[in-house]
Amino acid sequence: MHPFGVPIGVWINAFLTLCILSFLYKDNPFFRFAESLFAGMSLGYYIGIVTENTLRPNLFRPLAQNFWGNVLLLIPMALGIMLYFRYIPSVAWLARIALAVYIGYYVGVYLMQKLHGDILFQSRDTIVSLRAGGVDTLWNIIVMVGVFSVLIYFYFSAEHKGALGKVSKLGIYFLMISFGASFGYTIMARISLLMGRFSFLVNTWLRPIISS
Amino acid sequence: MRRTLPLFLTFVVGMFPIFAFFVPHRAVSDLNQQLDTWLVIVAAFALPLGVVNLVGSNITKIKRKQKGWPYSIVLLAGLSVMAFYGIMGGEQGFHPKFQYMFVNMVSPLQATMFSLLAFYVASAAYRAFRARNIEATVLLAAAIIVMLGRIPFGDMLTGGRMTPLSEWIMTKPNAAAQRGIIIGAALGAASMQIRVILGIERTYLGKGQE
Amino acid sequence: MDIQKLLYIDRRIIYLLVAIGALIPIIRPIGLPVVPTAPVKGLFNKIDTLGPDDAVMISFDYGPSSEPELNPMAAAILRHLFIRKVRVLVVAIFPLGGVSMAIQQLERVSQEFDLQYGVDYVNLGYKDGGQAPMKAMGVSIHDVFPADVDGRPTDEMSLIQQVVNYDDIDVVISLATGVIGEWWANLINAQFGVDVAVGCTAVSAPKYYAYLRSGQMIGLLGGLKGASEYEKLLIDRYPEARELYGKPEEAKKSAITGMDVQSIVHVIIIAFIIFGNTMYFALRRSQRR
Numbered sequence: 187m188h189p190f191g192v193p194i195g196v197w198i199n200a201f202l203t204l205c206i207l208s209f210l211y212k213d214n215p216f217f218r219f220a221e222s223l224f225a226g227m228s229l230g231y232y233i234g235i236v237t238e239n240t241l242r243p244n245l246f247r248p249l250a251q252n253f254w255g256n257v258l259l260l261i262p263m264a265l266g267i268m269l270y271f272r273y274i275p276s277v278a279w280l281a282r283i284a285l286a287v288y289i290g291y292y293v294g295v296y297l298m299q300k301l302h303g304d305i306l307f308q309s310r311d312t313i314v315s316l317r318a319g320g321v322d323t324l325w326n327i328i329v330m331v332g333v334f335s336v337l338i339y340f341y342f343s344a345e346h347k348g349a350l351g352k353v354s355k356l357g358i359y360f361l362m363i364s365f366g367a368s369f370g371y372t373i374m375a376r377i378s379l380l381m382g383r384f385s386f387l388v389n390t391w392l393r394p395i396i397s398s
Numbered sequence: 399m400r401r402t403l404p405l406f407l408t409f410v411v412g413m414f415p416i417f418a419f420f421v422p423h424r425a426v427s428d429l430n431q432q433l434d435t436w437l438v439i440v441a442a443f444a445l446p447l448g449v450v451n452l453v454g455s456n457i458t459k460i461k462r463k464q465k466g467w468p469y470s471i472v473l474l475a476g477l478s479v480m481a482f483y484g485i486m487g488g489e490q491g492f493h494p495k496f497q498y499m500f501v502n503m504v505s506p507l508q509a510t511m512f513s514l515l516a517f518y519v520a521s522a523a524y525r526a527f528r529a530r531n532i533e534a535t536v537l538l539a540a541a542i543i544v545m546l547g548r549i550p551f552g553d554m555l556t557g558g559r560m561t562p563l564s565e566w567i568m569t570k571p572n573a574a575a576q577r578g579i580i581i582g583a584a585l586g587a588a589s590m591q592i593r594v595i596l597g598i599e600r601t602y603l604g605k606g607q608e
Numbered sequence: 609m610d611i612q613k614l615l616y617i618d619r620r621i622i623y624l625l626v627a628i629g630a631l632i633p634i635i636r637p638i639g640l641p642v643v644p645t646a647p648v649k650g651l652f653n654k655i656d657t658l659g660p661d662d663a664v665m666i667s668f669d670y671g672p673s674s675e676p677e678l679n680p681m682a683a684a685i686l687r688h689l690f691i692r693k694v695r696v697l698v699v700a701i702f703p704l705g706g707v708s709m710a711i712q713q714l715e716r717v718s719q720e721f722d723l724q725y726g727v728d729y730v731n732l733g734y735k736d737g738g739q740a741p742m743k744a745m746g747v748s749i750h751d752v753f754p755a756d757v758d759g760r761p762t763d764e765m766s767l768i769q770q771v772v773n774y775d776d777i778d779v780v781i782s783l784a785t786g787v788i789g790e791w792w793a794n795l796i797n798a799q800f801g802v803d804v805a806v807g808c809t810a811v812s813a814p815k816y817y818a819y820l821r822s823g824q825m826i827g828l829l830g831g832l833k834g835a836s837e838y839e840k841l842l843i844d845r846y847p848e849a850r851e852l853y854g855k856p857e858e859a860k861k862s863a864i865t866g867m868d869v870q871s872i873v874h875v876i877i878i879a880f881i882i883f884g885n886t887m888y889f890a891l892r893r894s895q896r897r
Contacts, residue, residue: 226476234484266443332574366540382676
C-alpha cells in the first residue's frame, strides 16, 4: 500500500513524529498517545531481543540440542527465574539469592574496572615526566594542575580555606571550561537529532508526496 | 540463613572477578569465563524484570479507571504486540514485523522524543546562559569557542584558528577536568563497591536487610 | 520595560527560529567545508594500515535516539573497512535498538560491495549483560555468540573459526550513545590490551578526551562533526568512496550535508546567547540608574 506514492510505514513514521513534535506547542492527547505507545513498544522490544538474541542461542537451543552436555546452564537459568520470585511473598527470599549473585558479580567487575581501568590508567598519564620537551611539557603541566585542582575541589573532608580554597577555586575554572565545552557539544548533539527528524519529514515523507 | 546466604554469595561472587584479575591461572580463567557466560543469561532474565511492575501498575490503573487510563491500554497494547512478534521470531532470526515495527514506530518515537531537546537547549541558551560572574563567563567563553570550532563558519571568521583552539580546549583543560571527575567518581564508586562486597552496604537486598 | 519583554520572549518564537534554521539547509544544502581533526585521523589512519588478514569488531552501542549522529559514522567506517577488505565482526551491547541499527547499516552498506557473509563479515547480534559478554569475548567470541543475529550457528563460519578472541582483533570500534563506549576503554582495552576507538554522540564526547589522552583509545569521532570528518578523509583518499557519496540519496544521508544544518543552527544559538547577554547587561545598567 502506497498512499500518495509513500509506503504506509513512512506514513505511520511521520504521524508518530508529528504526534511527539506537537508537544512543543502544548501537551495534548496525540502526544500522550505516542508517549504511551513508545513506553510499551520499547519494553516489548526488550522482550524480543532478549528472547531472540540471548535466551534462544545461549540457553534454550544448547539445552534442546545436548541437554546433559549443557546441564550446568540450568544454574544461571534457575538464578534468572528466581529473580521473579520477589513477586511471590512465600518464596520472595529466594529472589535475594539470585540478586546477590547478580549484584556481586557486577560489583566485582566494576571494582576492577574503576580501580584499574580508570584510576590507574588516568593517574599514570597525569604523573608524567616533565622532560617531554618543548610546548608539550607546558601542556602536561596544565593537565596535571587541572586534574589535581579538580580532585581538590571534590575533596570535601576539609573546609576549602586558605591554600586548599585557592586550589579548589582553580579546579572550578577547569570544570567551568569543561562544562562550557560539554554545553557546546550538547547543542551539537541535540541539533543532529532534530536534523534527523526534519530530514526524514522533508526527504522521505514530503518530497515523494509532492513529486507524485 | 535467609539473611546470611545472600551476603555470603555477594562476597564470594564479587571477589571472584577480582581474584581472577590477579591470578592468570588456566583453571581460574576457565571458571571466570564460565561465570561471565552465565551472567549473560542471568542478565537476560533481569532486563525484562521492570515489565512485571509496569504491567501490574497499568492494569490497576485501567481497572480503577484512574486519570489517563486509556493511555495505559495503548501502552499494554504496544507492549503485547511488540513482545508477541519478538518472541515469534523462531529459528530464522527476528520476525519481519518486529523489525518493521521497530523501524517505523519505536525508532521515530524515540528519535523525536530526544529531538525535542534541541528546542529546549536553544531556549535555555537564550534564557539562562548569562555572564553573571567570572565562572559563568569562563563557561560561556569556552562554550562559544567550542561551538565555533565545530562549525565551518568559525574558521571562516578567524582564518582557520577556531578548530585548533577548540581542539586545544578539548584535549588539555577539558581532558584534565574530565580526568579529575573520572578519578574522583571512580574512587567514590570503588569504595561503595567494597562496602557491598564486604556486606556493609545491604540496601540492594531490599527491606529488612539493612 | 521593552528590554524585559525581549528577555522573556515566548519560548515558542525561539522554537520556530530553530526549526526554520534547521529546515532551510535540508531543503537546499549549502556545502560548507569540513576540516579533519587529530582524534578522527587516529582511527582513520589505523584502519588505513589494515588489510584482508586483519579483523575489526564494531559494537553497535546506540539506538534511534542518536541515529542521526551515529548512522553516518557506522556507514563511513564500514565502507572504509570493506574498501580495504578488512574482515568485520558486528556485535551489539546496547539493548534499546543496537542490534536493529546494526541490521539496518549492514544491509545498507554490504550491498555496495562484493562480500561473502560469514567469511568477510558477520552480524553476531545483541547480547545481554554489558560487561559480562564483553569480558567473555576476551577468551572466546564463540562462547558468547554461538549463533549470529539470525540464529545461524557461528562455529560453521570461517570468520569465527579464525577470529577466536580479542587477540585476533586489530581494533574494536564502539559506536556508543552512553556509557558502553567507556567500558570498551576502561575494561576491554585496560584488561585485554586491544586497541579501542569510540564514535560517540556529541554529548558524551568531552569525557572521552580523557581516555584518548591516556592512550586507552586510539581515535574518537565526536558527534556529527566527527562523522563528517571521517567522510571527508574517506572521500579524499578513495575514488570509490567519492563515487558512493556522490549519489544523491547517499549525499542526503551524509554527515557532511548534515553539518550545514549544524552550522546554521549553531549560528542562531550563538546569536541568541549574545543577544540575551546584551539585553541582560542593558537591563542591569538601566536598573542601576
